[in-house]
Amino acid sequence: FAGNAYMGTGFYNSASKIAVRLISRNANDVFDERFWRRRVEYAVRYRKTVMPGADFNCCRLIHGEADQMPGLTVDRYNGILSVQIACLGMELVKDTVYRALWDVLAEMGETVAGIYERNDIALREREGLPVYKGWYRSDRAPLPEPAVTEICENGVRYLVDVENGQKTGFFLDQKYNRAAVARIARGKRVLDCFTHTGSFGLNAALGGAERVTCVDISQAAVDMAKANAVRNGLDGKMDFLCADVFELLTTLADRKSRDYDFIILDPPAFTKSRKTVQAAARGYKEINLKAMKLLPRGGYLATCSCSHFMTDDLFREVLASAAMDAAVSLRQIEARGEAPDHPVLWNVPETDYLKFYLFQVV
Numbered sequence: 001f002a003g004n005a006y007m008g009t010g011f012y013n014s015a016s017k018i019a020v021r022l023i024s025r026n027a028n029d030v031f032d033e034r035f036w037r038r039r040v041e042y043a044v045r046y047r048k049t050v051m052p053g054a055d056f057n058c059c060r061l062i063h064g065e066a067d068q069m070p071g072l073t074v075d076r077y078n079g080i081l082s083v084q085i086a087c088l089g090m091e092l093v094k095d096t097v098y099r100a101l102w103d104v105l106a107e108m109g110e111t112v113a114g115i116y117e118r119n120d121i122a123l124r125e126r127e128g129l130p131v132y133k134g135w136y137r138s139d140r141a142p143l144p145e146p147a148v149t150e151i152c153e154n155g156v157r158y159l160v161d162v163e164n165g166q167k168t169g170f171f172l173d174q175k176y177n178r179a180a181v182a183r184i185a186r187g188k189r190v191l192d193c194f195t196h197t198g199s200f201g202l203n204a205a206l207g208g209a210e211r212v213t214c215v216d217i218s219q220a221a222v223d224m225a226k227a228n229a230v231r232n233g234l235d236g237k238m239d240f241l242c243a244d245v246f247e248l249l250t251t252l253a254d255r256k257s258r259d260y261d262f263i264i265l266d267p268p269a270f271t272k273s274r275k276t277v278q279a280a281a282r283g284y285k286e287i288n289l290k291a292m293k294l295l296p297r298g299g300y301l302a303t304c305s306c307s308h309f310m311t312d313d314l315f316r317e318v319l320a321s322a323a324m325d326a327a328v329s330l331r332q333i334e335a336r337g338e339a340p341d342h343p344v345l346w347n348v349p350e351t352d353y354l355k356f357y358l359f360q361v362v
Helices: 033-050 053-057 086-093 094-107 175-183 197-206 219-231 246-255 274-294 312-326
Strands: 007-012 019-026 056-064 072-079 078-084 114-117 148-155 156-159 190-194 209-214 238-244 262-265 299-307 332-336 355-361
Touching: 007 086, 007 219, 033 056, 053 056, 056 148, 078 094, 086 094, 094 190, 148 262, 156 197, 156 219, 175 197, 175 299, 175 332, 175 355, 190 197, 190 246, 190 274, 197 209, 197 219, 197 238, 197 262, 209 219, 209 246, 219 238, 246 274, 274 299, 274 312, 312 332, 312 355
Parallel strands: 078 114, 190 209, 190 262, 209 238, 262 299
Antiparallel strands: 007 019, 056 072, 072 078, 148 156, 299 355, 332 355
């Protein structure tokens, strides 16, 4: 309440830095099983609309605050739902929410083989919750083994390991940004930096790129990207390199390389707090400046930031500063964000986190 005015109802946790997480602004709501069923049905039917056809098989079904279910992430990988719970209140109602997910999807003719809980994040400790991962025990279905499934996104097939993969198993938010890269990749020599599972590079190769080089500092990520290339019959068009991207770009710039005419920068979040934003900005500027210097006139650059602390205005400033120092101009092709299964709630700035720009460097 503010004075005598009702403001909303939320989960309260005195042990958390976020004491209250709002779940409703309706004073007449009753928080029973029917309430959570409505919440789940609303979220899932939204995805059915904005992720039509095959895209619905592999998408985010629930996106926390953006679906008025704070602290809850549910990603669908065909028959497996990979779930992460980051707040105490949602932990207490999870059985009800899981039943609703099962029922709503079943009514749509969709099968849930199992729910895998990726509750292995440090944030749970701050909420006073145990950290663990594993299959949710249910009498609805036998537990799938192992926790690996194949998905198809933009025509590219991947193996997703929901037990050991990043986040809930795969980064779904860049789905349509990868498609944007594929649309202009034909005939290009592509350098895919911070490749992780090879997703941008695979889309570029499937889009007709002449050659794609995928780079990541993690050998495990490089091995996974190689396996994905083989799975899609694209290994003959792709090379893979385990290297530090910063060092590689420096080496290529020093020798004035002109090996690539399309560079993709999809780094991990350089900042996870306001305190480190300026240091992150320097990192983003460094990689973008070097990429711009490496590209020939008329070359192409795809560049991203996935931290909500790096605002769009600040990211644009960084890119403009890098272009000025590289003595180039940026011709914007597209400015994009996360896919619509990761909706942005305008009054919750944390939901607006992904910035993706596609440029021609002139």
